[in-house]
Amino acid sequence: MIGIRAISTYIPDEFIDNVAQGRSFGEHQDFIMNKIGSVRLPLKHHSQDTSDLAVKAVDLLRTQHNLSLEQIELIVVVTQNPDGSGLPHTSAVVQSKLEISNSIAAFDISLGCSGYVYGLSVAKGLMQEAGYKNAVLITCDPYSKIIDRHDRVTSLLFGDAATATWLGESPEWIIGSPMLDTDGSGWKSLYVAQNGKLQMNGREIFNFAAVQVPLHINRYLNERRIDPKEVDLFCLHQGSAAIIDAISRRYPDLRERFLKDTTFTGNTVSSSIPILLDKHVMKSDFKRVLLVGFGVGLSWATNLIERKI
Amino acid sequence: MMLDQETLNEIINNIGLPVNSDGIDYTKSFSEVGLDSLDFFSLLSELEERFGITFSEDQYQSLNNLNDVILMVNSQGCD
Numbered sequence: 001m002i003g004i005r006a007i008s009t010y011i012p013d014e015f016i017d018n019v020a021q022g023r024s025f026g027e028h029q030d031f032i033m034n035k036i037g038s039v040r041l042p043l044k045h046h047s048q049d050t051s052d053l054a055v056k057a058v059d060l061l062r063t064q065h066n067l068s069l070e071q072i073e074l075i076v077v078v079t080q081n082p083d084g085s086g087l088p089h090t091s092a093v094v095q096s097k098l099e100i101s102n103s104i105a106a107f108d109i110s111l112g113c114s115g116y117v118y119g120l121s122v123a124k125g126l127m128q129e130a131g132y133k134n135a136v137l138i139t140c141d142p143y144s145k146i147i148d149r150h151d152r153v154t155s156l157l158f159g160d161a162a163t164a165t166w167l168g169e170s171p172e173w174i175i176g177s178p179m180l181d182t183d184g185s186g187w188k189s190l191y192v193a194q195n196g197k198l199q200m201n202g203r204e205i206f207n208f209a210a211v212q213v214p215l216h217i218n219r220y221l222n223e224r225r226i227d228p229k230e231v232d233l234f235c236l237h238q239g240s241a242a243i244i245d246a247i248s249r250r251y252p253d254l255r256e257r258f259l260k261d262t263t264f265t266g267n268t269v270s271s272s273i274p275i276l277l278d279k280h281v282m283k284s285d286f287k288r289v290l291l292v293g294f295g296v297g298l299s300w301a302t303n304l305i306e307r308k309i
Numbered sequence: 310m311m312l313d314q315e316t317l318n319e320i321i322n323n324i325g326l327p328v329n330s331d332g333i334d335y336t337k338s339f340s341e342v343g344l345d346s347l348d349f350f351s352l353l354s355e356l357e358e359r360f361g362i363t364f365s366e367d368q369y370q371s372l373n374n375l376n377d378v379i380l381m382v383n384s385q386g387c388d
Contacts, residue, residue: 035347203350203369210354242347246354249324 002124003171004305006067007278008060010053010162011265016041018156018266025152032156037241041159041266044142049083051093053162054140058098061136061164069098071168074135075106076123078115078270080296081145082108094138105130112190113237113295114180115139115270116165117303120291121178123167137165141269148197157240159266163274172282173289176304179220181212186298205295209239210246213294220290220302231304232286234258237293238265238272269295312360312382317375324355335376342375356382 018041022032033039044053054077061067075091082090091106105126111118119137127135140162149155189204213236221228234257236244241260248258259276268275273291281289287307294300310316314335321328328343339349353364356378362385364372372378 031345031347035345201366202346203353204366206347206350207354207357210351211358240347242351246324246351 001171001174001308002127002167002169003175003308004120004173004277005166005168005171006061006065007163007165007274007282008057008064009271009275009278010056010060010164011275012042012044012048012053012160014043014045015159015264016043022156025156027152027156035240035242036156037238037244037260037262038157038159038264038266040264041156042161042264042268043144044160050077050079050081050140050142050145051083051090051097053142053160054090054094054138054164055097057138057140057162057164058094058136061166065166067134067136067166069100071134072100072136073104073132074123074127074130075100075104075138076109076119076135077107077138077140078109078111078119079139079141080110080112080269081141081143090140091138105132111299112141112269112297113239113267113272114293114297114299114301115141116163116273117178117291117293117301118180119270120165120167120175120303120305124175127167134166134168137167139163139165139270139274141271143198143267143269146192146196146198148195151197153202154198154200157267159268161265161268161271161275163271163278165274171308173305174308176224176306178301178303179216179223180301181216181299183208183212183298187296189298190296205239206243206246208298209243209294212298212300213247213292214250216294216300216302217290217292220304224304226288226304228254231288231290232257233281233284233289235273235276235281235289235291237267237295238262238276239267239295310360312356312379314379317379320355320359321352324351326352333375335379336374338374352378360385
């Protein structure tokens with residue numbers, strides 16, 4: 001059985017003081033702390049590329065969880081901000097930098113905030129098909145590459161980070177069947193414009209998250225006949241504190257089960273869910289955790305992971 | 310169902326927006342009554358959900374105060 005064995009997180013040491021940045025845009029400290037939810041936004045060094053952050057995360061997986069490079073048969077990188085212009089795929093660059101043997105599959109997945117939920121199932125499916133025993137799913141989408149620091153809408157939200165998830169046999173966590181939705185008509189809500197900078201319609205993204213995500217959660221649980229109270233923890237993509245509040249408000253009896261932790265990371269795109277899992281779930285006593293990713297595309301994805309008994 | 314000030318007050322209280330709904334001046338701007346941009350987004354998404362309506366980008370841009378919000382919701386043919 002293929003599932004999650006371990007997760008490691010790499011967060012760059014450098015960061016933007018988001019309270020100071022907010023002040024420069026005329027925003028009060030309370031807005032930054034309570035609505036955006038992030039006092040720091042980690043920032044990669046200008047000399048680091050996406051693959052460098054990815055390699056850092058894999059190195060941590062090796063040292064923290066005793067994964068050996070010889071074991072890895074598959075590398076998947078979830079990113080929409082790859083090395084260079086995306087050709088070649090960043091996963092190949094990662095394989096080269098790690099000096100892993102050529103007997104390895106490697107590819108990228110072009111998805112944003114729903115990417116980790118997708119990536120778990122894509123990697124698991126290929127591993128089962130190809131008979132792989134160990135794979136590493138990497139998330140690394142440094143939005144600092146595409147942020148216009150004069151743009152108040154996007155500057156206050158995003159932080160750089162990378163995660164590496166070890167997928168393999170004898171897992172700690174079993175991956176369920178995903179529910180995956182797309183609404184491409186909303187692509188202009190969040191996209192990179194011709195000037196190479198991120199453009200976001202904040203209201204459209206907020207509204208999409210506040211309305212569609214609870215519907216998606218409900219449909220996922222209903223179709224699988226799972227009572228929401230049977231979910232120990234709701235691990236949602238950390239778009240902003242206000243978005244998590246807007247979604248969790250739909251579940252008044254379960255609000256305390258919705259994780260909200262962006263204080264020192266910001267919105268790290270596809271890394272936000274595995275960062276939460278690494279920090280709050282892997283060593284916990286939780287048994288059932290719902291993962292919900294949503295964002296650019298528009299794309300949204302839900303899956304349940306369960307601790308292996 | 311029409312949206313009136315009483316219902317709007319109830320919604321504002323339910324979603325915990327940082328304004329005193331007893332003393333709101335519905336003609337003042339959103340920032341003047343204490344709503345920031347994300348509070349405003351929260352309010353509109355709640356109204357869309359509750360009344361089954363959608364605010365277009367043009368409609369959203371034309372909203373200046375809570376009276377505008379009431380008029381806009383009621384103009385969308387809620388029954």
